[in-house]
Amino acid sequence: MAASGQDALKRQAAEAALAQVEGGVIGVGTGSTVNHFIDCLAGIKGRIDGAVSSSEVSSERLRAHGIPVLDLNAVGGLALYVDGADESNHRLQLVKGGGGALTREKIVAAASERFICIADEGKLVEVLGAFPLPVEVIPMARSLVARALVRMGGTPVWREGFVTDNGNLILDVHGLQITDPCAVEQAINNLAGVVTVGIFALRPADLLILGTPGGPRTLPG
Numbered sequence: 390m391a392a393s394g395q396d397a398l399k400r401q402a403a404e405a406a407l408a409q410v411e412g413g414v415i416g417v418g419t420g421s422t423v424n425h426f427i428d429c430l431a432g433i434k435g436r437i438d439g440a441v442s443s444s445e446v447s448s449e450r451l452r453a454h455g456i457p458v459l460d461l462n463a464v465g466g467l468a469l470y471v472d473g474a475d476e477s478n479h480r481l482q483l484v485k486g487g488g489g490a491l492t493r494e495k496i497v498a499a500a501s502e503r504f505i506c507i508a509d510e511g512k513l514v515e516v517l518g519a520f521p522l523p524v525e526v527i528p529m530a531r532s533l534v535a536r537a538l539v540r541m542g543g544t545p546v547w548r549e550g551f552v553t554d555n556g557n558l559i560l561d562v563h564g565l566q567i568t569d570p571c572a573v574e575q576a577i578n579n580l581a582g583v584v585t586v587g588i589f590a591l592r593p594a595d596l597l598i599l600g601t602p603g604g605p606r607t608l609p610g
């Protein structure tokens with residue numbers, strides 16, 4: 390189906406991901422692209438057992454559609470996780486957390502056998518880092534972590550007025566060129582006070598579905 394406009398491209402990617410759903414419990418991410426996926430999922434809700442959600446806002450949308458929201462602890466592993474991204478490189482290493490749900494997203498991704506990332510084509514980049522990198526931090530460590538991020542070459546900006554579902558804060562780090570995503574993910578995750586960084590490179594996506602004006606494009610192709 391031809392589509393144009395960023396929102397239509399997100400919808401197209403979400404619809405293409407729905408074709409990959411085989412039933413069971415589905416891991417569901419967060420964001421405007423995933424909102425389309427949740428709306429699509431509602432059409433086949435009789436064929437799935439429910440969802441494990443990465444945020445309160447997605448849980449609310451799932452419940453509004455009558456899709457049961459399950460506790461990951463009660464479910465164990467998941468066959469499939471579908472989520473969006475703020476950036477992806479060609480190795481399907483991602484920057485996520487524009488919506489502030491990065492920690493729960495990383496947990497659900499880690500629990501899933503297969504991770505399908507859905508996005509509009511504008512999210513595909515050569516080098517990660519043009520999108521400010523979200524880092525979830527324990528409140529008392531905000532300045533300590535910010536100083537460490539400056540020493541790593543970034544310019545952290547406190548997302549003021551925003552509190553994550555886990556009760557923590559977000560620093561958005563500008564000015565990083567993330568040429569070695571696994572190394573940067575490990576380095577930032579090792580800072581005392583960091584809950585998690587929004588680089589998904591140690592556990593990248595398995596499939597990227599991009600909405601494009603010519604129809605869905607999948608990577609690897």
Ligand code: 5RP
Pocket residue numbers: 418419420421422423472473474475484485486487488489490491494
């Ligand atoms: C939320 C995320 C989202 O997946 C990411 O921000 C993309 O959002 P959208 O689909 O609205 O472009 O990581 O924490």
